[in-house]
Amino acid sequence: MSDDNTRDKLKGKAKELIGKATGDKSKEREGKADQAKAAARKKAAAVRDRVDGAKESLKRRNDS
Known part of the structure; x- marks a missing residue:
């Protein structure tokens, strides 16, 4: 990506x-517009990574 x-x-x-x-x-x-598309894609990936990290953190907490 x-x-x-x-x-x-x-x-x-x-x-x-x-x-x-x-x-x-x-x-x-x-x-x-091409540059804006790239910036939006980068921000979306960062948000997705944070959400995945939060989900993993919650999963570990619930498994304990």
Whole structure:
């Protein structure tokens, strides 16, 4: 998952810079959207990890 995030972030940054350099606002917005998608995916993974950690903690507590 991390590789996908990195790839989307870099791809988005490249599109944004190309859009800025060429004056293509559509390409610039597309790049920003790719970067936002990568950031959202990263945050979702962090939340998922915290939930999994909390579930495991509760399970250990109940098993004791």
